Amino acid sequence: MEIKIKNLTKIYKNIKVLDNVSLEIHNGVFGLLGENGAGKTTLMEIISTLLPFDDGEIEVAGLNVKKEPLKVCEILGYLPQKFDFFPKVTLEESFDYLCKLKGMNNSESRKQEINLRLQEVGLLSEQKKYIQELSGGMKQRFGIAQALIGNPKIILIDEPTVGLDPHERISFRNLITRISRDKIILLSTHIVQDIASTCKNLMVLQKGKVNYFGSTIDLINKVRGKVWLYNILDDEIPHVDLFVSLQDKGSSIEIRYIADNPLQGSISTEPTLEDAYIYINRKELTV
């Protein structure tokens, strides 16, 4: 099963917010990485048939998104960026309602589905709670549970970890990995660490254009041998090709930077996806 996108273009007010985007996505978690406004949500909404597009072709599991949108919806689950629900309704009632919207008319099947999905995301014991009583992480788990209704083979998740604390974020990433075995999961984020720990393959979007499409490891390898650490004793930061970060080491400050030719005295270090992302976006961070 795959999602195939060919030369996709979306125009808003004469601006190409997606410009000739082509990619193929297979089973597993696929990362969609890009800064704010890069076009991630637009791409998700187009794949999920919510938004029309101007040019190109999209096939989802062999179905043409323009010609067969209803069939595409049947095999697709979506957790949008802003997911919330009526605050004074219980989790169980909310879920029952969402199952009805998905066309499940039999109350016994809905009960089974509620149990199965809430169990899957670790929320079964919370089902009598009101939505307003759930933590941010729990709400996102509820979002995943509703995207899993009917066991769709493709799940789109838009910026799911924004606002979560570190524990909730790690636990949410583990959940995504666990449910991804027989599915395509398209995970959009601007948080590099989410991609590094969950995705074998990714696309980097920059201002609507594909800046990178391929494996996470190949992207990291682009900066292998170019990432350096350099210690300074005063506040004078030397000029480097591409600055990444500063770390206070007590008696000195350590600079992390990317360069073909390092400053004398620098130590080579293992590259991360964050280094590679900065490198291909050529966007220097400010001190």
Ligand SMILES: Nc1ncnc2c1ncn2[C@@H]1O[C@H](COP(=O)(O)OP(=O)(O)OP(=O)(O)O)[C@@H](O)[C@H]1O
């Ligand atoms: N309805 C709209 N009308 C006009 N421009 C829009 C509309 N929706 C989105 N855009 C523009 O399209 C571009 C891509 O937006 P999009 O929301 O897809 O980016 P994103 O990568 O998801 O960003 P973020 O991480 O902030 O959600 C942005 O420049 C945005 O301003």
